[in-house]
Amino acid sequence: MKQLVCEQCGQSWPMNETHRVFDRTLCEECGNRELQRYPEGAVTAADVQSHVDPTICRNCGADNGLRELACVAGLPVCEDCEQRFRRRPFPVWIKLGLAGLLAFACAAFAYNWRFFAAYLEMRSAGKALGEGDIATAATLMKSAAERVPEAKELKDMADYLSGIDLLRQDRCADAVPVLQRCMARFPTGSEPYRAAGNYLLMAESGVAFEKKDYDGFLAKQTELLRREPNDEMALAGMASAHACKFAATGDDAHRQEALRYLEQATQRGTSPDIAEYRQRILFRLHSREIIDKQEYDRRFPQGWNPETKT
Amino acid sequence: MIVPIPGEAIALLTFPGVIVHEAAHMLACRLRNVAVFDVCFFRFGNPAGYVIHEPTENFTSVFMIAVGPFLLNSLLCLIFCFPALVPVRIFDHVDVLSMILIWLGISIGMHAFPSTQDAQVLWNQAKRAARNFNPLAILSFPLVVLIYVAHLLSFFWFDAIYGFAIGLGLPLLILKNV
Numbered sequence: 001m002k003q004l005v006c007e008q009c010g011q012s013w014p015m016n017e018t019h020r021v022f023d024r025t026l027c028e029e030c031g032n033r034e035l036q037r038y039p040e041g042a043v044t045a046a047d048v049q050s051h052v053d054p055t056i057c058r059n060c061g062a063d064n065g066l067r068e069l070a071c072v073a074g075l076p077v078c079e080d081c082e083q084r085f086r087r088r089p090f091p092v093w094i095k096l097g098l099a100g101l102l103a104f105a106c107a108a109f110a111y112n113w114r115f116f117a118a119y120l121e122m123r124s125a126g127k128a129l130g131e132g133d134i135a136t137a138a139t140l141m142k143s144a145a146e147r148v149p150e151a152k153e154l155k156d157m158a159d160y161l162s163g164i165d166l167l168r169q170d171r172c173a174d175a176v177p178v179l180q181r182c183m184a185r186f187p188t189g190s191e192p193y194r195a196a197g198n199y200l201l202m203a204e205s206g207v208a209f210e211k212k213d214y215d216g217f218l219a220k221q222t223e224l225l226r227r228e229p230n231d232e233m234a235l236a237g238m239a240s241a242h243a244c245k246f247a248a249t250g251d252d253a254h255r256q257e258a259l260r261y262l263e264q265a266t267q268r269g270t271s272p273d274i275a276e277y278r279q280r281i282l283f284r285l286h287s288r289e290i291i292d293k294q295e296y297d298r299r300f301p302q303g304w305n306p307e308t309k310t
Numbered sequence: 311m312i313v314p315i316p317g318e319a320i321a322l323l324t325f326p327g328v329i330v331h332e333a334a335h336m337l338a339c340r341l342r343n344v345a346v347f348d349v350c351f352f353r354f355g356n357p358a359g360y361v362i363h364e365p366t367e368n369f370t371s372v373f374m375i376a377v378g379p380f381l382l383n384s385l386l387c388l389i390f391c392f393p394a395l396v397p398v399r400i401f402d403h404v405d406v407l408s409m410i411l412i413w414l415g416i417s418i419g420m421h422a423f424p425s426t427q428d429a430q431v432l433w434n435q436a437k438r439a440a441r442n443f444n445p446l447a448i449l450s451f452p453l454v455v456l457i458y459v460a461h462l463l464s465f466f467w468f469d470a471i472y473g474f475a476i477g478l479g480l481p482l483l484i485l486k487n488v
Contacts, residue, residue, distance in 0.1 A: 085345035
């Protein structure tokens with residue numbers, strides 16, 4: 001501890017108990033007496049300053065003898081107090097609170113994992129759909145719908161894809177009720193409603209074809225073409241229906257119509273599906289024999305051309 | 311219409327954010343070995359929380375202490391909102407769990423911006439440090455401007471908008487584009 005001598009009374013005082021008053025070192029008592037001589041308001045803060053003993057810790061008051069302490073923010077503090085300030089611990093409630101909340105977030109993530117898994121499956125289904133892999137898209141969407149039964153749209157989309165998948169497998173009779181359910185749930189006038197309606201018409205025309213109801217087949221294809229006048233598959237379907245009518249009745253007008261629609265479909269579509277469909281229709285017109293795709297594939301694994309032996 | 315709500319009421323409703331904000335300041339002080347004299351994590355009043363620490367001339371310390379809440383609050387906002395993100399934003403499935411998570415996340419995100427006092431300290435120190443081409447100091451200038459703009463716009467609930475953007479907007483954007 002450092003000592004200073006009061007310039008007024010001449011006594012020695014601990015440094016922390018002395019003040020600098022008008023550039024003189026005074027003890028507490030002499031300092032107060034000196035200040036009383038001045039009128040109120042005449043003394044400024046700069047006129048009176050407390051001395052700070054650099055050997056006494058300002059926080060805990062520990063005496064460091066004559067050795068000066070290190071300063072923190074300009075004030076002397078002992079090593080223990082400095083460490084306490086610099087390594088100030090977080091309160092236990094803060095640590096526990098944060099740990100608890102992070103654990104809560106992890107648990108919530110685990111609890112909600114089914115939503116994330118369903119979302120990932122939805123994304124994969126969209127990708128599969130983009131690549132034309134309807135079967136995979138339908139399976140993924142069905143799985144997503146099962147994970148999140150609350151999301152009715154997922155169930156609708158899963159049914160929709162499943163309906164299209166059945167249609168692609170030529171299971172038209174199975175596809176009809178699935179697509180009808182979708183139609184009932186999709187908002188009227190929406191894009192999915194319109195698309196499901198078209199697929200339903202395709203499925204119904206397929207059912208008519210299977211039943212050899214060629215008038216029904218033609219009626220459904222006519223309706224489909226009315227809705228999608230520029231769609232190559234609708235045009236090809238129309239050609240197919242007229243080819244069936246020609247094969248069944250021998251009416252040349254149907255043959256002409258079939259060829260006209262086939263020409264339009266070929267002009268619009270260049271996909272392998274259209275090319276294969278075209279050959280089937282031409283075979284039908286050529287032979288007046290109506291066979292389904294399975295039978296056609298069995299007979300003509302390399303595709304039919306007029307020179308192929310039937 | 312902008313509805314003025316007293317700051318104290320907002321602080322009370324979003325108190326986890328205030329606590330995390332002050333904890334982030336304190337954490338930065340601890341990491342940079344800066345003495346902390348007093349901490350208030352939350353109180354009814356203005357400011358709702360504070361950290362009193364020693365002044366420092368080291369610019370990295372100044373930067374970290376000022377920006378600490380911005381980083382920690384934003385990160386925790388993301389962490390707490392994330393489990394509720396897909397159920398709420400993708401599937402419109404709002405339950406109590408999601409509401410708690412979103413309240414926590416947004417509350418924390420809302421208090422990400424450092425105070426104007428922090429910005430003022432950062433600005434003054436950055437001017438000095440920039441003379442030595444300190445990259446952090448150069449980075450600080452737009453940051454300080456952003457902090458001031460954010461405070462001005464807080465009247466229009468910019469702090470809440472930021473919380474929503476960090477908690478529910480940005481991750482959804484990333485999720486949809488990954």
